[in-house]
Amino acid sequence: MEKTNTPFASAYLRFLQLARVVQALPDGLEMDANEKALLHAVVLRWYENEPMTVREAIGLVDLGSPATLHKRITRLRDKDMLSTLNLEGDRRAKFLIPTQRTLDYFSHLGQSMQQAHQKTVA
Helix, strand or coil, X not given: CCCCCCHHHHHHHHHHHHHHHHCCCCXXXXXXXXXXXXXXXXXXXXXXXXXXXXXXXXXXXXXXXXXXXXXHHXXXXXXXXXXEEEXXXXXEEEEEEECHHHHHHXXXXXXXXXXXXXXXXX
16 A cells, blocks of 8 residues: 655654653553543643643543543542642642652653654654
């Protein structure tokens, strides 16, 4: 079968190749696609200075049922990718925040993207 890729299709396929390579955690700890989706949602809210509560996270119905999401939060906490924070004076709401390990993971992804970009520009 002949390849008739447009420049945009080629760029996106190179992106998929890169993403496949860099998605693994540097130390080999794996996350499934559902855990990554939840982690991305939580960390993006944290990055936007609107940290997500556990209640909000288990309400993300497009990512699963509340029970399933609670299990994923627990797995991400066990993998040291998320931690919880209570605001002083209010112990009712637990906010999900990224750990240093998560920040290192995103830093690794960013560096890999930058290196790949430099290779395609050169």
